[in-house]
Amino acid sequence: MRFRFRGVALGIAVGVVALGAFAAPAATAAPAQPSVPAETTTNQAEWAPADTAAIHPGVVTETTGGGACTSNFVFTSGDRTFLGQAAHCAGTGEATETNGCDSGTGPVGTLVTIKAADGTDRTGTLAYSSWVTMQGNGESDPDTCAYNDFALVEIAPEDVADVNPSIPFFGGPVGIDTDGLVAGEPVYSYGNSPLRAGVKALSPKAGASAAEAGGGRSHEVYTITPGVPGDSGSAFVDGKGDAIGLLSTLNLAPLPVSNGVSDLAHDLQYANANGGLGDIQLVPGTQPFTPAPPGISATTLAGPAGPPVG
Template sequence: MAFRRPVVAALASATLATAAVAVAGMPAEAAKKSAGTATVAYAPASTAKIHPGTMMYTDGAQCTANFVYTDSAANTYVGYAAHCAGTGAATSTDGCDTGSLPLGTKVDFVDNGSLVSSGTTVGTGTLVYSSWLTMQKDGTTDPDTCAYNDLALVKVDPQYVSTVNPSIPFWGGPTGINTTGTAAGDDVFSYGNSSLRAGIELLKPKQGASLGDDGNGWSHTVYTVTPGIPGDSGSAFLDKDGKALGVLSTVAIAPLAGSNGVGDLAKELAFAQQHSGISGLALVNGTEPFSPLL
């Protein structure tokens, strides 16, 4: 579900029990957070260059940022799907046996990328965690974890941290982390930023419904208007209360055509907290209140 940056007008397809999960609170518009003894000041949502929904390019493949994360040293991370750095086929979605670019790979944060333009780079970062690489290193064999654990973290380069805001565009939030899953019919909200949409703002926010949980809670099947498409990979999903539900991972062709698979963030983040080596890893709440307008 990642897309490659256009080269000579061509766009090729690229690879497509929960522990306690920490959340760093953010006071509205003060955009300040303490982590350990360090303090980070984030940009106001209205002027931030890097935020959930920002385009992220990895070796030419375009995905969408989901949430902002921090650690005990006050570093700033932006998440997307692990498959956004994948080197396998678009149908290779098992993280325990599909190749990936290595940790240390550079990632660009980009504004206004499209089929005809490479957009404007607004920041840079480094891939520092991949659930795929971690599962392969650790020898993970649980089939649900292998199939649905699809989260990667990009550490924002220091000179761009002051341009970051953790709020979801249009919707606001997140207001915490959903740790209870979804039932059929539950409302979900997302914000995709595929280059295939040619920058049309009205097509980026999406509202829909969950069909319930899959993979022993590791995934949620959802329908949204419009559906997530390649390039939206990695984008954030919120539940009806504005809590972080998950990360867009797959587009289904069958048996539920047009549905999306959303990896459960509570499980993915708990796995990262246990295996990434990043001390104090936590989700950062948005500075803007959750407002389901549609």
């Protein structure tokens, strides 16, 4: 069973998974990924400094009629700038509604509050939603319906000068991963659920890939603690700093207390083909990626090696 978990109570006790319960699975080949590589861009003349930027990956977004989520990456199309979030952040149905082709959702044009790092609220607009687009297109492919969970919030032109595309703590992204993950491959994420009450030390997470789903459209991963309500949409990158995707679901089966990560390469390919926004591109971070920031103990981010066994 899979659950979406934008910032609303699920009534599910997920607990903490002990590291001793993990064992490294044998590496397996990753499923085929999109044949056309997703591009990145640096066409914004100047970004705000990473250490003072008010808007960056990881800031909280609150979608009118939906819930609170964590933004993932920065994107551009022409002179327009966007924050990525999960499509289900605009969901109007139950947490168990995971099929984007028939789940309730707010429309494109819905107002989104960006909870900026400087304590201000900025107003963005839902400019693209995979759920809205799939429903409008009559999409019927079951894997696409189940795992395409991507949306773009357009940042107001007057706020673009306050944007930096770097992921806090880890830096990056460097580019987009287009060859999928093998079991046991390390992953890194930065969640910002309001349930953490602003405690930044709880936001960075490291973990490992456990399995692929939907022909490579989704990655099931384990982190030391699983994503919680409000982490939805969080950025995931691999050991090179390439963007893998965004946090989409909490899975209770077949891999209990794993998280489903919607694959960005597939999601972006669909958005570029169907979203009507032109050529959407990921913006690389201005800060270099590092899986072990200076001054951080290696044991602090020691990720599990795979799914629980026994």
